[in-house]
Amino acid sequence: MPKRSASLGVPLPYFVAGLVAWVLVACGVPLLAPHLVAGYDDPQVLALTHLAVLGWVTMTIMGALYQLFPVALQATISRPRLGRWNFWVYLAGVAGFVPSFYFNWTPGVAVFGSLAVGGVIHFASNLLLSYPSIRSWHPMAAYLLCGLGWLVVTLGFGLTWALDWQFNWFGITPNLLAAHVHVGLVGWLACTLMGVSYKLMELFALSHRLSWRLAYANLGIWNAGLAGLTVSLLVWPGSPAVTACAALLGLSAAVFVFDLLRLWMGRRRRGISLEQAHLAVSLSSLLLAAALGVLIASGASLRPNWVVAYGYAAIVGCFGFAIIGKYSKIIPFQIWLSRDSGTAGARPIPLLEDLVDDRLGWASFALLLAGYSVAVTGLLAARASVVVAGGLLFLAGTAAGAVGIGAALLPGRHFWRSPRVPPVLERRPSWRPSPGPGTQTRPPE
Numbered sequence: 001m002p003k004r005s006a007s008l009g010v011p012l013p014y015f016v017a018g019l020v021a022w023v024l025v026a027c028g029v030p031l032l033a034p035h036l037v038a039g040y041d042d043p044q045v046l047a048l049t050h051l052a053v054l055g056w057v058t059m060t061i062m063g064a065l066y067q068l069f070p071v072a073l074q075a076t077i078s079r080p081r082l083g084r085w086n087f088w089v090y091l092a093g094v095a096g097f098v099p100s101f102y103f104n105w106t107p108g109v110a111v112f113g114s115l116a117v118g119g120v121i122h123f124a125s126n127l128l129l130s131y132p133s134i135r136s137w138h139p140m141a142a143y144l145l146c147g148l149g150w151l152v153v154t155l156g157f158g159l160t161w162a163l164d165w166q167f168n169w170f171g172i173t174p175n176l177l178a179a180h181v182h183v184g185l186v187g188w189l190a191c192t193l194m195g196v197s198y199k200l201m202e203l204f205a206l207s208h209r210l211s212w213r214l215a216y217a218n219l220g221i222w223n224a225g226l227a228g229l230t231v232s233l234l235v236w237p238g239s240p241a242v243t244a245c246a247a248l249l250g251l252s253a254a255v256f257v258f259d260l261l262r263l264w265m266g267r268r269r270r271g272i273s274l275e276q277a278h279l280a281v282s283l284s285s286l287l288l289a290a291a292l293g294v295l296i297a298s299g300a301s302l303r304p305n306w307v308v309a310y311g312y313a314a315i316v317g318c319f320g321f322a323i324i325g326k327y328s329k330i331i332p333f334q335i336w337l338s339r340d341s342g343t344a345g346a347r348p349i350p351l352l353e354d355l356v357d358d359r360l361g362w363a364s365f366a367l368l369l370a371g372y373s374v375a376v377t378g379l380l381a382a383r384a385s386v387v388v389a390g391g392l393l394f395l396a397g398t399a400a401g402a403v404g405i406g407a408a409l410l411p412g413r414h415f416w417r418s419p420r421v422p423p424v425l426e427r428r429p430s431w432r433p434s435p436g437p438g439t440q441t442r443p444p445e
Helices: 011-031 033-038 043-073 082-102 106-133 139-167 174-205 213-235 240-265 274-297 304-343 358-381 384-408
Strands: none
Touching (some): 011 033, 011 043, 011 082, 011 304, 011 384, 033 304, 033 358, 033 384, 043 082, 043 174, 043 304, 082 106, 106 139, 139 174, 139 213, 174 213, 174 240, 174 274, 240 274, 274 304, 274 358, 304 358, 358 384
């Protein structure tokens, strides 16, 4: 394992906390179904949203980047050990912030929101200070750099809105809330996951590209569209500029899907992996969310439940499925690096696919896809009973997926396909030459 890479002890707590948040989000959807179909302007809906974005997706991304950033970009994390302490700061902030939203406790929103912001600032500054050490520049580095920049902007909005709940400086209008949401989702999460998807497609599908011009050009289009959308929401809400920028982002999303599919088509490892199946749902949900976003930005007379469906498609469909799929690759890869890579040739070691149960993974994927599809339909139709049914299916898939991923973390737990004993491990008769006359020069027959 490279010296510059963080040990498994740094990202592991982030992954465990992310898994717990994933289960809680899956439990929350059927429980809060009547609130979800009623609209987004509800403290309990906002609490569930922040649990998904901060507790599940962002928490998991933090853990993944502490390990993936140095490995993928041949870089050195500036202060990897502080990542352990930062985890507890961020966890405490999120753990207090979400219930404060749920119970509409404004002092808690301000205090714990500030604590969560402090944890995110430390994480972002740690990665930004690590950029001069990058030896292998890749589009992932550029996308992540933009994502970190938008993360800082998101923190500015979020902290201001959280403090405003306590001190009531001004009214938070829907366009102000929309600006905060889109900077976080489209800027921080989307940019980061786009860049990571490019890199992981290369690593795990054995696909290589000589030119990344389209990826870099599309990154510029994506950021221009988001910057224009943010300014338009703040200064000219409801104007044609909002629709135009939303359409530009939709076009950029389609370009990204096309470009990633081109990379996938050139892969040397054939077949469709579990991670790629999740990625397909993620990309489809990205296009669905983009289409819904353009409709909402155009001022079409849509009910509030369509806005919730838009957020669900983006957070759970696009980001959630991407995260779940990458669990099956990143976590086994990190466990293998930490636990098994240093003993190759000395004992039988598992391959990456031996660390996860594919059958359980595919069963989980089927349940997750069915539940997600039913829940989106229920949100669009404003049918709470349908959302409950979809949420329960998704919860069943979450339970299966969490069990499969959790099993990989157990020491010595392997799902062997067949016995693997390398030839170098075949035992030979041991013998020792005796000193003096009659010394053996070859092992006895």
